[in-house]
Amino acid sequence: MSRQNLLREHLGSVVFVSLVMLFLFFTQRPAHRVAQGSFPDEVRILAEMNADAQDPFQNRLFDDFAHTLAGKDSSKFLRVWQQLKKFNRAQMQVSERELRQKMANRRSFAELLIMYLNFILIYLIVMAVTYYGVQTLGIYFFVRKKQGHPLPVVALLQALRRVTEDSTWVNIRRLLRLAFQYFAAFLGYLILFSPAYVIAYSIKSDFNTESVLFMILLGVISNAVLITYANKFYHLLLNESRKGYVRTAIVKNLESSYRLRGGTLRWRQLLALRKNFDGHVLQHIFMNARYQYLATFKEQAAFLITGLIIIEMALNIHEHLSYELLQQLLYKNYDLVVLIVWGIFLLVKATEFFTDWLLLRWEKRLETQ
Amino acid sequence: MNGKKKENHSSGRTSAVRRHEMRSSLSRILRDLIRRAEKLEAYKAQIWLGLWAGGLLFVWLWDFLFLNAPERAMLQIAFGNSMFIASVVAIWTMVLGWLLAFALEFWEVREKTFLKTVGQFALNLIRSLPQIVGVLLGYVWITYLMDQGRLAGSVSAMLWMAFFLSLFILPEVVDMLRERIRHFRQSDFYNAMRVLGIAEWRIINDDILWKNSRIHLLNKTIAVFASAIFLQCSVDFIISVGLSTRVSALNLPTTLGSLLANIDSKQDILAIGYSLTHPWYFPNLFFVHLQGISVAFVIIFTLFALFKMTNALAERFHL
Numbered sequence: 001m002s003r004q005n006l007l008r009e010h011l012g013s014v015v016f017v018s019l020v021m022l023f024l025f026f027t028q029r030p031a032h033r034v035a036q037g038s039f040p041d042e043v044r045i046l047a048e049m050n051a052d053a054q055d056p057f058q059n060r061l062f063d064d065f066a067h068t069l070a071g072k073d074s075s076k077f078l079r080v081w082q083q084l085k086k087f088n089r090a091q092m093q094v095s096e097r098e099l100r101q102k103m104a105n106r107r108s109f110a111e112l113l114i115m116y117l118n119f120i121l122i123y124l125i126v127m128a129v130t131y132y133g134v135q136t137l138g139i140y141f142f143v144r145k146k147q148g149h150p151l152p153v154v155a156l157l158q159a160l161r162r163v164t165e166d167s168t169w170v171n172i173r174r175l176l177r178l179a180f181q182y183f184a185a186f187l188g189y190l191i192l193f194s195p196a197y198v199i200a201y202s203i204k205s206d207f208n209t210e211s212v213l214f215m216i217l218l219g220v221i222s223n224a225v226l227i228t229y230a231n232k233f234y235h236l237l238l239n240e241s242r243k244g245y246v247r248t249a250i251v252k253n254l255e256s257s258y259r260l261r262g263g264t265l266r267w268r269q270l271l272a273l274r275k276n277f278d279g280h281v282l283q284h285i286f287m288n289a290r291y292q293y294l295a296t297f298k299e300q301a302a303f304l305i306t307g308l309i310i311i312e313m314a315l316n317i318h319e320h321l322s323y324e325l326l327q328q329l330l331y332k333n334y335d336l337v338v339l340i341v342w343g344i345f346l347l348v349k350a351t352e353f354f355t356d357w358l359l360l361r362w363e364k365r366l367e368t369q
Numbered sequence: 370m371n372g373k374k375k376e377n378h379s380s381g382r383t384s385a386v387r388r389h390e391m392r393s394s395l396s397r398i399l400r401d402l403i404r405r406a407e408k409l410e411a412y413k414a415q416i417w418l419g420l421w422a423g424g425l426l427f428v429w430l431w432d433f434l435f436l437n438a439p440e441r442a443m444l445q446i447a448f449g450n451s452m453f454i455a456s457v458v459a460i461w462t463m464v465l466g467w468l469l470a471f472a473l474e475f476w477e478v479r480e481k482t483f484l485k486t487v488g489q490f491a492l493n494l495i496r497s498l499p500q501i502v503g504v505l506l507g508y509v510w511i512t513y514l515m516d517q518g519r520l521a522g523s524v525s526a527m528l529w530m531a532f533f534l535s536l537f538i539l540p541e542v543v544d545m546l547r548e549r550i551r552h553f554r555q556s557d558f559y560n561a562m563r564v565l566g567i568a569e570w571r572i573i574n575d576d577i578l579w580k581n582s583r584i585h586l587l588n589k590t591i592a593v594f595a596s597a598i599f600l601q602c603s604v605d606f607i608i609s610v611g612l613s614t615r616v617s618a619l620n621l622p623t624t625l626g627s628l629l630a631n632i633d634s635k636q637d638i639l640a641i642g643y644s645l646t647h648p649w650y651f652p653n654l655f656f657v658h659l660q661g662i663s664v665a666f667v668i669i670f671t672l673f674a675l676f677k678m679t680n681a682l683a684e685r686f687h688l
Contacts, residue, residue, distance in 0.1 A: 009489075009490070009493065012490070013490060013493055013494055013497065016490075016494075017494065017497075150407070151406060151407070151409060151410060153406050153409070154403055154406045154407055157399055157402055157403045157406055158403055160399060161396055161399040161400065161403065164392050164395045164396050164399060165392065165396050189673055190669050190670075190673060193669050193672045193673045193676065194665075194669050195599065195602060195603055195606070195668065195669075197603075197606055197629075198629070198638060198665045198668070198669065201635055201638040201639060201642075202638050202639070202641035202642050203641075203642040203645070204639060204642060223599070224599070224672060224676070227676070228676070231676070231680060235683055235684075235688075238684070238687075239687065242687065298496075299541065302496065302497070302499050302500065303500075305499045306499045306500050306501040306502075306600075309499060309501050309502065310501055310603045310607065313501075313607045313610075314603070314606055314607050314610060316610065325502075326607065329505075329509060341498070341502055341506070344498075344499060344502060345497055345498055348497045348498070348499060349497050352497065
């Protein structure tokens, strides 16, 4: 499917879902509910016929009717009428209590809109930071791979061997440093793979976990968002580096050393916001991989929003959209649930639309070139 | 005196020689080990599988020694349920994904535009809803069924959970499979097979997906398994924390996520923060706060090990 068709399809699905959501929104407005309980079917049928057990006229009519039809056996019908009284009372109590609870927990449209805008702001910041983090970390993994570091277990054994052959303090320190580095990397991985709620609960007693800044930090580092997409980007770089044009460029003497100390690559270039490796083969690998990475941006957006929702819901952060979604689900305010879900859907769609538009523009530029 | 000195001197020399011999033999052993370890590069995925199993076994043994029996039993049940759900999700997602990818490609070739558009539209719709929201709404449906008494038994509840999880993980599997089919469609062998009169369904299912994409399928299955665990734990945690008053009465099956949301586990996790500011409390985490720490570790270590496995496969087979 061409990108232009994709853009059209996005609009189509937005219209379709919006219509469905609006229909659901208007049909799910608060209404009284039938009381639940263990009442026989006869009672429920009478209730459905709007029989009012408190009405003396209806009571008398039912009494006469029962006597005429059943004679001496009319007592069992009169019991049904008594049960109907209880049913009516229960129904009123339940519906009133539920309704009170529902109405007390409802939010106005303006309140929800503010929460939604706040959610979008946090999402955009996290997205921007993740975009930078993914590229930086992906390139760092790639450079390390190209530097040809041995497996951790091999590196440790080599350092241990050096210590056994020559037990100088320098060798011992090198071994300890290496062991510490690998242990720290393992801990770092564990943090990156931790679901947000584990990190948040583990520091909840000492830090304010409800601040926006903390949410942004959690959104970036937790739920494996950063590491998953950094790894994806790393594999894109790796696959790109295996292509023929890269080998040709290297043969034609384009700089291809990946040493960060004393080489042509600099840490500054690696950490820069706008990455540029001019004069190095990495520049071409990076540019082509970045184009492919943009295509996975949509998937990342949905994943990231999932992460943010988890954070807000699991940490019970009040006055936030996802927490509100959970609360409205709890109080069965389904119209508001529909509204919030619709908002989230529109946000994902907007990201998808933007990504496809960006890719379309890029493709057109490449075609003209 | 001189004799004694000589004796000491010679014994000192002997011990130095012995030390030297010991060092060189240790160095030889280490050299052999290094040589063997260097060959492990090709077996990284298997090693991580082993490390995962070993890590879980270690946690179980530790819990066997230091965690009380009822909590240990609960942990085992939660782990078993979570693994069961994730396995069912992995199987269903791969089967459904395969069927859907094949159907979409088939409709495209046969120019069944309407069916293809509807299928693609539905898939994009699922994709546009964040997985957690979709699964959460699915859970609302499960609780409704339970409330109505239409869902008896934990196995059927777990199967429903697996269904909703696989529904929202499905699009990424379909995308991967369709990408493989499109990639091979551009190669000569596809056209050659078509000219030979081999049916489209056979080329797609047998030659492209089975013979040439098995390793991709394996890799994706592991990734789906990891996604299922992550989503399931998150939703169960959220439900247990946010909707606890309603749902606890309905008795959803215990999983790692719901066990983590348990008040005892939460206290255990809070103790990590306490030990950051009170380092002498740190050892208590592994003896006093074992339930929460074990659950959290099992979730995180499983996600980490599965990531390493997929990564190793991707690197080895250039996926």
